[in-house]
Amino acid sequence: MNTHAGVQVFGIPTDHQFTSQDDLIAIFLDSLSPANTLHNGDIIVITSKVVAKCEGRVVTEDQDRESAIRSETKRVVATKVHDRGVTTIVETHTGLILAAAGVDASNTEPGTIVLLPVDSDHSARRIREQIEERAGVSLGVIITDTLGRAWRLGVTDHAIGAAGVTVLDDLTGEPDAFDRTLEMTIVAVADEIAAASELVRPKDSLTPFAIVRGLGHLVTEEHGPGARAIIRPTDEDLFSLGTAEAIALGKERAITDRRTTRNFTHEMVPPGVVLTAIEAAVTAPAPHHTTPWRFLVLHFHEPQHHQKRIALLDAMAATWQRDLQAEGKSQDEVSKRIARGDILRTAPCVVLPFLDLAAGAHTYPEVGGRNNSERDMFLVAGGAAVENLLISISAQGYGGAWISSTLFCPDTVRNHLGLGSSFLPLGAVAIGLSESSPSPRSPKNPVSFLID
Numbered sequence: 001m002n003t004h005a006g007v008q009v010f011g012i013p014t015d016h017q018f019t020s021q022d023d024l025i026a027i028f029l030d031s032l033s034p035a036n037t038l039h040n041g042d043i044i045v046i047t048s049k050v051v052a053k054c055e056g057r058v059v060t061e062d063q064d065r066e067s068a069i070r071s072e073t074k075r076v077v078a079t080k081v082h083d084r085g086v087t088t089i090v091e092t093h094t095g096l097i098l099a100a101a102g103v104d105a106s107n108t109e110p111g112t113i114v115l116l117p118v119d120s121d122h123s124a125r126r127i128r129e130q131i132e133e134r135a136g137v138s139l140g141v142i143i144t145d146t147l148g149r150a151w152r153l154g155v156t157d158h159a160i161g162a163a164g165v166t167v168l169d170d171l172t173g174e175p176d177a178f179d180r181t182l183e184m185t186i187v188a189v190a191d192e193i194a195a196a197s198e199l200v201r202p203k204d205s206l207t208p209f210a211i212v213r214g215l216g217h218l219v220t221e222e223h224g225p226g227a228r229a230i231i232r233p234t235d236e237d238l239f240s241l242g243t244a245e246a247i248a249l250g251k252e253r254a255i256t257d258r259r260t261t262r263n264f265t266h267e268m269v270p271p272g273v274v275l276t277a278i279e280a281a282v283t284a285p286a287p288h289h290t291t292p293w294r295f296l297v298l299h300f301h302e303p304q305h306h307q308k309r310i311a312l313l314d315a316m317a318a319t320w321q322r323d324l325q326a327e328g329k330s331q332d333e334v335s336k337r338i339a340r341g342d343i344l345r346t347a348p349c350v351v352l353p354f355l356d357l358a359a360g361a362h363t364y365p366e367v368g369g370r371n372n373s374e375r376d377m378f379l380v381a382g383g384a385a386v387e388n389l390l391i392s393i394s395a396q397g398y399g400g401a402w403i404s405s406t407l408f409c410p411d412t413v414r415n416h417l418g419l420g421s422s423f424l425p426l427g428a429v430a431i432g433l434s435e436s437s438p439s440p441r442s443p444k445n446p447v448s449f450l451i452d
């Protein structure tokens with residue numbers, strides 16, 4: 001950036017009320033006073049309002065404001081309800097993110113509203129070519145709109161269209177005053193010029209133009225990429241949604257994003273991740289205001305945990321082997337079945353969830369099936385807790401697989417771990433970082449799950 005040059009900014013007033021019949025360039029050139037002739041290297045700043053009016057982007061009252069905003073909107077970024085109504089921040093079809101899609105009822109005939117130009121970079125290029133041709137000078141053009149800022153009160157003008165102007169001045173790699181290399185310093189000079197021009201363009205619509213002089217080093221021969229280059233790509237945007245919208249999306253996706261993960265990397269699972277998941281698990285609903293869940297956590301990276309895990313899995317495998325053989329399965333089938341549980345031997349972490357009936361289940365006289373129903377009621381609460389655990393694991397970026405194993409050898413598990421008969425094993429949950437992203441869910445119609 002050229003820092004030794006002084007900069008002058010002149011407002012160019014006109015009392016003209018712009019319409020689609022107007023020749024914007026002629027009006028601009030006619031508005032210049034003899035003292036304000038154009039120079040090579042000038043940057044002409046024009047408010048988008050007059051560009052839009054000249055392009056016929058005026059909507060009358062019979063088309064309501066909301067439908068105009070909708071048609072200009074690619075996606076809603078944030079909505080805020082306040083005393084004066086609803087503010088909607090949207091992304092327009094050209095990628096701008098602004099309130100009400102830039103649809104504006106100020107400085108326009110009563111009963112009309114003005115949209116933004118369809119493509120302000122295109123407009124800037126056309127205006128630049130015509131001014132240069134008619135005035136015989138080389139200059140740059142910036143089209144501005146007044147925008148709010150996410151973290152600061154007050155509005156200021158920004159460049160929404162540009163031609164022949166460097167819009168971003170990349171100082172990355174240059175030395176600072178102390179000879180340290182600047183990292184990631186990209187100055188949005190087109191926005192700075194737009195904001196400076198606003199200082200001499202009062203908001204009464206009578207000064208739609210400004211000339212910025214002294215920044216010739218930012219004027220380029222080519223039209224350049226335009227103001228579109230200033231827009232941060234959505235995938236690099238840390239704030240691509242409003243807070244309320246991000247929370248709503250997170251709530252919605254937390255449940256459906258959970259997928260069973262069966263292939264893990266070797267990365268350890270931080271103990272805090274598991275504790276957070278257990279904290280979520282124990283918020284599950286349970287009968288009689290009880291909290292009947294218990295968890296055994298076995299981390300792969302903890303040698304004692306690992307020995308305990310392998311000894312338990314060996315004992316469980318022996319029971320499975322015995323039971324499957326008793327069912328008449330061939331040794332090959334038995335081996336295959338048991339091998340399906342290998343995920344529990346290698347997963348970076350395994351959590352064994354239990355339901356402890358002694359933590360509040362009622363007992364009834366042994367007539368009818370009420371004790372079984374009581375147990376089932378608690379088991380259901382166990383399932384709810386495990387689902388909460390899995391959702392939390394997934395929401396923290398880890399994968400989980402709920403494996404039935406312990407459900408099919410409860411006595412072995414209880415005996416091996418020294419747990420009483422009130423402990424009901426609820427399977428095992430393997431946890432780790434997923435090796436690959438899950439395949440998308442096939443859509444399911446909720447209506448098909450309804451009983452007539």
Ligand SMILES: Cc1cc2nc3c(=O)[nH]c(=O)nc-3n(C[C@H](O)[C@H](O)[C@H](O)COP(=O)(O)O)c2cc1C
Nearest residue numbers: 258259260261262340401402403404405426427438
């Ligand atoms: C109680 C229960 C036991 C399960 N047991 C196993 C298992 O032994 N092995 C396995 O690979 N998956 C097991 N699953 C996971 C299911 O196969 C999985 O949830 C199903 O394929 C749907 O995939 P999704 O979880 O990604 O939606 C079990 C799930 C539940 C609820």
